[in-house]
Amino acid sequence: MSLKRKCLSISDKKRIIEAVESGKKKKxxxxxxxIPSSKLSTILKQQDTIFNTTDAERDRKKNRLSEFPRLEQCxxxxxxxxxxxxIPDDNVFHNILNLENTIxxxxxxxxx
Numbered sequence: 001m002s003l004k005r006k007c008l009s010i011s012d013k014k015r016i017i018e019a020v021e022s023g024k025k026k027k028x029x030x031x032x033x034x035i036p037s038s039k040l041s042t043i044l045k046q047q048d049t050i051f052n053t054t055d056a057e058r059d060r061k062k063n064r065l066s067e068f069p070r071l072e073q074c075x076x077x078x079x080x081x082x083x084x085x086x087i088p089d090d091n092v093f094h095n096i097l098n099l100e101n102t103i104x105x106x107x108x109x110x111x112x
Contacts, residue, residue, distance in 0.1 A: 006035055008043075010050055016040065017047045068103065075099070 008016070012033070019029045020040075030040045043050070066072045075096075 006033075006039075008033075008035070013043050013046075013050050016043055017050065020044060067107070071103070 016029060016033055016035075019032075020026055026037065026040055030037045033040075079096075
């Protein structure tokens, strides 16, 4: 069976692992998600990494490590708090851009 490459989000990979753990045959799971069996094997080998992702990372396609994981988590928390307070998006994104520029300056100074 020839299948096109399919990029799965981390939440899709979690559903695949849960389907296999529930007792379904691996071939049936691979067919239902339209992935080759080798991809299913790779996902099952990486299940520890997949299940250790945070809620902020669940819709990502790849699990890349952040250069500043603590800062990223704080930014995500702050963004959620701002959204709950109904602050206009323009102000939020302006602040994020300022923060991003500051991080770039800090990174550049640390690389010297």
